Amino acid sequence: MDEIRTEILVIGSGVAGLVAALTAAEKGREVLIITKLPSLLSGNSPWAQGGIVYLGKNDSPEKLKQDIFEAGHWHSWPPAVELLAEHGPRLVRELLIEKYGVPFDTTDSGELHLTAEGAHSTHRIVHSKDKTGETIHKKLIEAVLNHKNIKYLVDHTAVDLLTLSHHSKRSIDIYEKPTCFGAFVLNNKTGKVFPIYAFKTILATGGLGQIYLHTTNPPEATGDGIAMAFRAGVRLLNLQFIQFHPTAFYNERDRFLISEAVRGEGGRLIDKNGYEFMKDFHELGSLAPRDVVARGIHQTMLKTNHPCVYLDITHKDPEWIKSRFPTIYEHLLNAGIDMTKEPIPVVPAAHYSCGGVGVSLRGRTSLARLYAVGEVSCTGVHGANRLASTSLLEAVVWGYNAGLDASEIHKSDEYIPEIFPWKEEQEEIDPALIAQDWLTIKNTMWNYVGLVRTRQRLMRATTILRHLQNEIEQFYQKAKMSKDILQLRNGIITAIAVTNATIEDKVSRGSHYLEN
Numbered sequence: 001m002d003e004i005r006t007e008i009l010v011i012g013s014g015v016a017g018l019v020a021a022l023t024a025a026e027k028g029r030e031v032l033i034i035t036k037l038p039s040l041l042s043g044n045s046p047w048a049q050g051g052i053v054y055l056g057k058n059d060s061p062e063k064l065k066q067d068i069f070e071a072g073h074w075h076s077w078p079p080a081v082e083l084l085a086e087h088g089p090r091l092v093r094e095l096l097i098e099k100y101g102v103p104f105d106t107t108d109s110g111e112l113h114l115t116a117e118g119a120h121s122t123h124r125i126v127h128s129k130d131k132t133g134e135t136i137h138k139k140l141i142e143a144v145l146n147h148k149n150i151k152y153l154v155d156h157t158a159v160d161l162l163t164l165s166h167h168s169k170r171s172i173d174i175y176e177k178p179t180c181f182g183a184f185v186l187n188n189k190t191g192k193v194f195p196i197y198a199f200k201t202i203l204a205t206g207g208l209g210q211i212y213l214h215t216t217n218p219p220e221a222t223g224d225g226i227a228m229a230f231r232a233g234v235r236l237l238n239l240q241f242i243q244f245h246p247t248a249f250y251n252e253r254d255r256f257l258i259s260e261a262v263r264g265e266g267g268r269l270i271d272k273n274g275y276e277f278m279k280d281f282h283e284l285g286s287l288a289p290r291d292v293v294a295r296g297i298h299q300t301m302l303k304t305n306h307p308c309v310y311l312d313i314t315h316k317d318p319e320w321i322k323s324r325f326p327t328i329y330e331h332l333l334n335a336g337i338d339m340t341k342e343p344i345p346v347v348p349a350a351h352y353s354c355g356g357v358g359v360s361l362r363g364r365t366s367l368a369r370l371y372a373v374g375e376v377s378c379t380g381v382h383g384a385n386r387l388a389s390t391s392l393l394e395a396v397v398w399g400y401n402a403g404l405d406a407s408e409i410h411k412s413d414e415y416i417p418e419i420f421p422w423k424e425e426q427e428e429i430d431p432a433l434i435a436q437d438w439l440t441i442k443n444t445m446w447n448y449v450g451l452v453r454t455r456q457r458l459m460r461a462t463t464i465l466r467h468l469q470n471e472i473e474q475f476y477q478k479a480k481m482s483k484d485i486l487q488l489r490n491g492i493i494t495a496i497a498v499t500n501a502t503i504e505d506k507v508s509r510g511s512h513y514l515e516n
Helices: 015-026 061-071 078-099 132-145 171-175 224-231 260-264 290-304 318-324 326-334 391-406 431-448 455-478 483-504
Strands: 004-011 031-034 150-153 156-163 180-187 193-203 242-249 268-270 309-312 344-353 356-358 370-372
Touching: 004 015, 004 180, 015 031, 015 132, 015 150, 015 193, 015 391, 031 193, 061 078, 078 391, 132 391, 156 193, 156 224, 156 483, 193 224, 193 391, 224 356, 224 483, 242 260, 242 290, 268 290, 290 309, 290 344, 318 326, 370 391, 431 455, 431 483, 455 483
Parallel strands: 004 031, 004 193, 031 150, 193 370
Antiparallel strands: 156 180, 180 193, 242 344, 268 309, 309 344
């Protein structure tokens, strides 16, 4: 395959990317979605357990705004919070419930079941058991597969964004406004790299949790979009604010997320002696904002010299627990823990990047014709710490807005220059080198740019990561192209971008916690 041309290219197939694709396709645009995995059901979206913000009884946009600002430590961008609070619930109703038929849980009387989560002032979260993200995602995929204007490629990894200043053969294009016109893409199966030219490109590549040793993110969350944007000179914001989920299942095999809804429904955090320690850290106890809970657990683990704490919901009816949290119950049972009879061992883990590629209210980035939606973007909603269950809502709102905006194509958006061809290299890469380099990235980020930061730790991280980047870039330049080498290159650049942002921010707030 030499090249593909499309009107709109969507890189990533999570909730935000699919909403953007569907919205643009509804406007008659020709859309191509690519994902580096073998299935459209990929990324962080299917792992989102808790729910999505809707509208509670006696609720209002004002109340939701207040909760977002408080959780975000008053660092959220007011226009973005306004947009989310005013239009989010309407879009959940119009798009997810009415248009795409997402089956959210209902009460016996047929009303939507609303639950509470940490730092929310009222019950306003709609959910589908404990697999809300997956339920929404599957319905959107169904709509994508049935839409005549949408094509998709699985097993295709974006290599780099195509920009006038980096790739055009016409030398004077460097004086034009920085502009994106698609991406170089790797076919994972054939190993061939080719260009996909697009009038508009939407980055929807998801999170970066894999740069940390402990994360709730799936293996594909390697910060690809952040790294591609970084290399293209796109503005990045708030990357120092990495939210650590307080409660990831602690065992040898995995860091499976234990939803905040477990605490919302009455689960209590206790230490190894059974003491409910969060009362010492915040008036809301186990339902305090995530950054407070994560640090409370971290300090309690140090104080008790124990590798984890415990989440106890055994005081609830066993049948109710199994019905409300079937996915979590099954996963834990397979790992030898019965959550109806014993407390769940938990630790904090890197969960969500509150920062990312800076975008406008319409999802536009600082690079013309490039949009970013979902976790890869920074809309400004989350500020210094994300309020629970606002991420899926943000994905829907900005996915919709970006899809609408991208579908308006003007004459100036249609310029696609001739480019220099991709140069293939053939050196095979030793997988042991890739595995070892990932371990260095993960340990460095966890120990030095993790839950608690100090100037000394951050400077140490910079030294290690810069040296490693030189090594990785050298063997990337000669390597036979593969998804593994691309992800490693993106991982190291994302780790450096996060560390740079963390060093630059001298104010300790929210999920950027400085100890000096």
